[in-house]
Each structure stands twice: as C-alpha cells, then as structure tokens.
Amino acid sequence: LDREEKVEAQVLMNQRCGLKREVISWETACKIFPLLDTKQQFAATLCPTDGDLDVNSLLQGFLKGARQKGVKISFEAEVEKIVVKNQQITAVIVDGEQLPCEVLINAAGAWAGRLGEMAGAFPVPLKPCRRHLLMIKDEKQSTLDLPMVWNEASGVYLKPESGGFLLSACDQEEIEPCDSPVDQKIVESAIDKGIAHFPSLHTYSLVRAWSGIR
Secondary structure: OOHHHHHHHHHHHHHHOOOOOEEEOHHHHHHHOOOOOOOOOOOEEEOOOOOOOOHHHHHHHHHHHHHHOOOOOOOOOOEEEEEEEOOEEEEEEEOOEEEEOOOOOOOOHHHHHHHHHHOOOOOOOOOOEEEEEEEEEOOOOOOOOOOOEEEOOOOEEEEEEOOEEEEEOOOOEEOOOOOOOOOHHHHHHHHHHHHHHOHHHHHOEEEEEEEEEO
16 A cells, blocks of 8 residues: 555544544645645645643642642652562552552653563553654744644654744654663654754744653
C-alpha cells in the first residue's frame, strides 16, 4: 500500500471505532492550518472532535485539590527504601524520614522500575526514553483557534500553547532515569525539521527548549 492508501485504511478503521476522522485534501489542510507548505503534498486527515489537555494546568489543579484536602507534598525528596513486611508494604523511607503507609502508589515515571524493584515487585521492562520539546513564539502571530498538526511521516508536530507553539521532532533516545540534559544538536535539528514542513516558522523565536523522559 502507498502512503495515501495506508492513511485511508487508518481512517476507515477509526471511523468503525466511532472516531469522526476524515480524509481531506492538502489544499483544505493548508486553509485550516496556514503554516503548512502549500508546495508540498501529503495525505491529510482531520478529526474535528479531537481535543488536547493542558497537562500543566491539570497537574496544578490536582496539586491544589490535594493540598486543600491536607495532603503534604514533598519535592526533590529521594525514596531511599521501601519497607516490606510479610509481603506487605508498611512504610517508605524518604530523605531519612520513615513514613508509614498502607498503600503505596508507584507513579514515578522513568523511575517506576527502580521503585518496583525496591518493593520486591515483579520486574517490568520499562525503558525510559528522552524527548525534546521546544516552545517557539512570534509576537505578531496568533495561534488561537489553530489545531494541533502532526506529520506522521517525519514525526514533527506543532501544538498551539501559551500564545505560541510547542514543537517536537519526536526524537527518542533510551537513557537511564535522570534530570535529562538538553542536546543542542537535537534542538537545532528539530527547528530545521519544523521549518522544512512549516516554512513560516522562520519568523518564530525559540523561547525555551527542554527534554523530558517518557
């Protein structure tokens, strides 16, 4: 199957599952998202019912609600040991302080595998991977009412956020859990890929670049 046939097959499968995704012309795609390169030609689809979560606002809402309920939140606190007695977790030692508990929720992300081992849990082959994200802005341009656009062929996506765009080239590098450093070469490559698919981005400035572990 060529690329267009694969896209049409994906859309048909999505529609059978109840998703309102549809194939659109490249011309229509460029009208919906003017930053696309009209000189290029890709198979395009649109899902008008799609939405996008503001993850940071969601997290801050959870934290605020937890504090209001009396939850104590500690940052930059290292779990040194998980105390297990008779196959039951009874406490967690954090920065030298023993915290009794009946239930321990392992939501440690890239560190989840290590905490699981500390608790004696069945090992799960989690592989932390680093990915870079870039915040770019052009004060003269508005990103309001623009959809998120993802080029599946190249892995580049643009997502309107905070008056600008969140840009990622979807790099993925397996690394050990850490506060992952930014690789400037990957940042430059992401910008180049972004401009290649969205030529108008050459007027945008890099506000911030960071890498996270997923």
